[in-house]
Amino acid sequence: MKEGFRQSMAWLHTWTGLVVGWVLFFVFVTGTAGYVDDEITRWMEPERPLQVRVEGVERGPMIERALARLEQVAGNAKSWTITLPHTSLRPRGEQGLAIDWEDLPERGHDYGRRGSETLDAHTGLPRQEVEPRETGGGAALYEMHYALHYLPYEVAIYIVGVCTMLMLLAILTGVVTHKKIFKDFFTFRPGKGQRSWLDAHNVISVMALPFFLMITYSGLVFFLFNYMPAGVAALYGPGKLQERVLFDELFSRDKREHLPASRPQVSLEELVRRAEAQWPGQGVASLTLSQVKGEPARIDVQRVTEGSVNVYDPVILSFAADGQPAVYPDETHGPGKVHRMLVGLHEGLFADWWLRWLYLVAGLLGCGMIGTGLVLWTVKRRNQHLKRNDGAALFDAYGLRLVEVLNAGTLVGLPIAVAAYFWANRLLPVGMADRAAWEMHCLFLTWGWLLLYAALRPLKKAWLEMAWMAVAAYALIPLINALTTDRHLGVTLVEGDWVLAGFDLSMFGLAVLFAYGALKIRRRWLKADAAAMQAGKEALA
Template sequence: MKEGFRQSMAWLHTWVGLLVGWVLFFVFVTGTTGYVNGEISRWMQPELPLPRQLIEVPPEQVLGFAFDRLEQVAPDARMWSVTLPHRGLAQRTDREATIAWEDMPRPGLERGRRGNEGFDPVTGAPDQPVEGRATGAGWELYEMHYALHYINYDVAFRIVGVCTMFMLLAIISGVITHKKIFKDFFTFRPRKGQRSWLDAHNVISVMALPFFIMITYSGLVFYTFQYMPAVKNVVYGASEKHLRQLYDELFKRDPVDKAFEAVKRPTASVPEMIATAQTAWGKLPVATVMLRHPVDEGAYVEVIGDTSESLNRGFPPKLRFNAETGERMTLDDKTNASMLTRNVMLALHEGHFAGWWLRWLYFLSGVLGCAMIGTGLVLWTVKRRNNHLAKHGGQPGFGHRLVEVLNVGTIVGLPVAVAAYFWANRLLPIEMANRAEWEMHCLFATWGWMFMYAALRPLKRSWLESLYIAVAAFGLIPLLNFLTTDKHLGITIPYGDWVLAGFDLTMLGFAAAFAYMAYKLKKRWLKQEAAA
């Protein structure tokens, strides 16, 4: 901080990075699982049936079944919606025929009770809900990347916000530190100790730099008004009412006191409306029709397009028709530049729009983020170890030792803990009370145990042995799955269920990666000992 600009930025990068490195590592690991949330959740509920093959059914047949059923289950509803079976453009998942509804809100409440139900589009029979095991599934796992766990939500997302701001600072100061960032990118000096760690850290960081900048900044945008409340507080006011007014203006929402009548089966032809929309949209599939009956506007049907490939998050293309005459109604669904910017940033963060290839790239970028933080943390200790040993007479000081233990316990310990979460899903008794909570307790108990282990063993031993544990923890998951369910690789690969098979295969991939790390470290340390 004393000398030049670049030195002060290097100083800032080092300390900002160290201070929040472990929290950020946790955020990156759990956040990355969010890109495969659906797949993880599916794997964690093996009772659910293998997916139905998508069949083309004329919309009038699907709608007929849907309206019959909705009249039965939701006769006094503020909203009806019918999802037509279709394949999203991004091809993440096939959407099956589903109805959903919202009852009239009870007096004093803003929203009514919601319900939904799948059905067979050929026979019209409602799906019998399959009771899967109680599990936190992928949801609980990835929600921790902004809500943490065991901590009050309002405190948690602020902690994550502060760490995210630190991450932004670390990225910018990290880039400034390198005067020759392009040259550094092509520099890798293996087997040179500290230099190799530095080069690895540089290469990984630059490789996915656009992703890191995007994911960090867009992460802040999720809580825009919570992290920086000053602007809205000054311009609009700090009360709930003022916040509501701001949101109403931004989202063009209906005012709270808008009156609705119960939705009835439309008299105009909905399939014709769908055909109109389909002509207007070309290859974009029609996803859903939604019905409402506001007193002032009259009953209407909205035909909503598939948004799986859209970057304008939450704003699908839609057409509105009068439910009695079938006439097109004008609909102001244009958004403004500020909202569009926000929507695109959030969509980029979540990656829902991404098809298979891009989603693997997201996943890989997330893993690279873990690697960037991991190599940075290790670099801090490698750089200082010899100095510390000299200063403290051959023994690392407490601070240094603490960082080393936290590094092993987090970089290898956290992945092991996540594996334990999957083990718990298969091994805890199905009928257990609070089963979903106990899956999470298993994760944190395992993590705590990995920290203890790292603290009690000599540094090199704890690295190697933790890595061996990780290899076993991930590598045995497909076997565990084989022993405890009928949805194992022997079934899922022949059936072509790549969601389930992909999970097991990815676990094997992680086991291989940890095994490779252990092998490299061991070989290197043996050589060092031989030289010494």
């Protein structure tokens, strides 16, 4: 052990953070984008129409039109679902009347073919769907935060799992190391070099500490059975079939035989009103009709899930076909409920708009925590390196240079690469083969080029030049959007489509943040250079 327990924890905190810091920064950047992945996807599919506003349509006839359409296209379905006009459960930002169905499964299968349509609320006919361009959208960014891209899935999740475990260790050792953690939270001394970086790291880390603990622990729980398969193998035996039995028990999958769904005897509008009276201020999201063989038909009225942590088990009122309330026992086991809750907290799908903004800000703070920690390591080691003159100094110089290049190429280069992903969406030919794959190739090619750029340029010039590249990359996205599509701010602001307009405005906001950072860095380095020059003159005098 080092000099003492806290010193040992400080050493462990430093090296666990450094070894996996760049992977974790990648995970946090792409994972944070996942909180707005539906909005990103909608922007990356500009062929889709603007927001559809359902106004002046009576709900009762609208539901009847949806039922008539389901009878027409899904007469042999296991279940029918009617999603009422709102912004939950459907891709965020889209409004309208929608129907979904699942056909009866074929022999030997657990699930049947699924289908869905978006209907015109006035006529009940399917809305004319436009075929959008091929794109990975926000889902591709979200998937990268655990699948990493280009790597086999199993390998990727194990790499991310190891890095997540080390991050959890770094957070816990950081709490132990800073015995004055709350005092440090209110302490920031700008313009003090290493001291300023440490203060910034402390402030950001404490500001969202509960979020960091939750997101790392729940991330490990997400792939619980991949990381700890021995328990499943011991109880159920090895193999995919035994693992499937476990999931059936854990999540209470319904394998009972179903009859085709049919129009109920009771008015669905009446059930919606009764549900709204029980959920004041919440609203009804959807209605699902189904019937298990040997049991009466069932109607589930589901409320809007925003604000409910357990997104996989939302609040539902169940009725029989004649409209009488029905109570069905919840057969989900306790461990399954805990797992669902933790997964729901990690994904944040339950959050309404203000809580999703908190998730987004906390994710950006996570990027800041990792970035300031990596920079702090180089600032501290650079000062130590300048004082050394032994045989290990040359080796340390190469290691320091490697970390500095990775810092510049990742902390600034990766955000630029994400901007290149959005550029590629607008500039690649719409009919290009493997277009979605090439959007992602553009991201990684840009990132690789910027890592090489950081390696070939002097450190200070690389940081400043790349910071201004980031400013230009994000500030020009709305302009490129205006030049290549008709979904620009001049249209979206007028039409009140705040999903598309908010994306463009957010790009301007990110450009402002990078410009502020570039100006601060430039001012700080000019001041340091002037001080060094003055000190040299005084020494000569």
